[in-house]
Amino acid sequence: MTVGTDMAKLLAEVVDRDIRIMHVCGTHEAAIAKYGIRSVLPPQLKIVMGPGCPVCITPQGEIDAACELAERGCIVATYGDLLRVPGTKTSLEQVNGDVRIVQGAAKAVEIARQNPDKEVVFISVGFETTVPTVAAMLLADPPKNFSILVSHRLVPPAMKWLMAQGEASLDGFILPGHVCAVMGYHEYEAFPVPQIVAGFEPEDILLSLLMICRQVQNGEAKVENAYPRVVTREGNVKAQKLMQEVFTPTDVEWRGFPVIPDSGLALKPEFEMFDAQKKFDLVYAKVTKNSGCICDQVLRGLCDPSDCKLYGKACTPRVPIGPCMVSHEGACRIWYQYQLNKQ
Incomplete structure (x- = not known):
């Protein structure tokens, strides 16, 4: 056995x-x-x-802001999973602008150094796992034509909610x-x-x-x-200190959720010159859901992906209606890949 x-x-x-x-x-x-x-x-x-x-819970207003940056002539550097996430009018894949897939913030900084006459914005999305590398990069004096659109989220406040x-x-x-x-x-x-x-x-x-x-x-x-080969109670203290040096908790909206207190990160004042939202005077619009997509209920554990009437029909990985069908970490995309139906 x-x-x-x-x-x-x-x-x-x-x-x-x-x-x-x-x-x-x-x-x-x-x-x-x-x-x-x-x-x-x-x-x-x-x-x-x-x-x-993290891609699934990025609000539509932040996707719209990223698309606006591309339309305004910025080079937008992003993880590939964000490309097809639908905004209000378009996605980063379809927007009329220069959007480049990168593996992380360091590559986006390299693009900024290679294009000193262009503004380069990295869409800095992810949970706590990706934050330390972004913090380390900002502490390493990136060029003035570089900034980040901060879209980080913290897990414990969402669980508390x-x-x-x-x-x-x-x-x-x-x-x-x-x-x-x-x-x-x-x-x-x-x-x-x-x-x-x-x-x-x-x-x-x-x-x-x-x-x-x-x-x-x-x-x-x-x-x-149950994962002691990788995880300790204290975690990676050095990485946590990097995060705390650059970022501070802030109240943010999650897609499918309301604004959750202290569930996001904002740059500290001494790093605000790298904040794309402030640099380009961006406003994150509150977008009301207007489709039959039930990603919000899937993300809250209330429904299975196959409960959605759009799942596998109008909504597929190639033509997604909701964010959960886009990312390789999205429940709908995973269920579609493995041809799963209701539990």
Whole structure:
């Protein structure tokens, strides 16, 4: 009997009532779908998706601002996953401007040095995982024609908001291994709910589910680390110090969510010369959803991607209507890739 089969058998013995567990990491959803983990779980145990895809939760107003920069003649450098995310009128893929795919901020700085007569803006999107490299780059004195559109989000405040709403009836969380590798997991200890830091192999995920279910069975609510080969409680302290030197928490909107207090990052005053929003006097418009897309409900764990009437029909990875069908970490894109239907 394999390790995975053994843990699936143990889960069947432990789970004796309905349990809903949320993960907040697109890579976890990709692994769960790829390895067919849901197919070996007890019927009472359900894993739902949370706001674990940074591209998916980037508000439409920020996409519109990025497109406006390209239309105004800036070179816009972006991760490839952002290209097809729909704005109000267009996307970065279709906008009339110079948009370039890069692997990170360092490459965008290189483009700025090579084009001193052009303004270069890097769309700085991502959770805590990507922030330290951006901070290090800004501390290394980039050229004056370089700036960033800050679109970073922080995971713990979103989890706090979700638990306060109580709408998804959650019994526990699988914590994001990549984020916790940087930030540790001490911040999550304030939440009175079972939580397990998990890796990305099928055995990692099954182990995390088993540990959560055992906490539920025993009436416990604590953080445990099932990914000790990568994650420590304190995390990468040096990376955290870089972040704190350059950025400060701020209230921001998430797509599918309201403004969540202290859930985003803003540049500190001494780095505001690199803030594209201030440099180009950009206004993030509040956009009201006007399509049948239910990405907002998928991101809050209320629906499966296949519950959407547009899923796999009008909305596909080539012609996405909602952001969850765009990114490789988006739940709809993952379910479409692995031809999944409702749990």
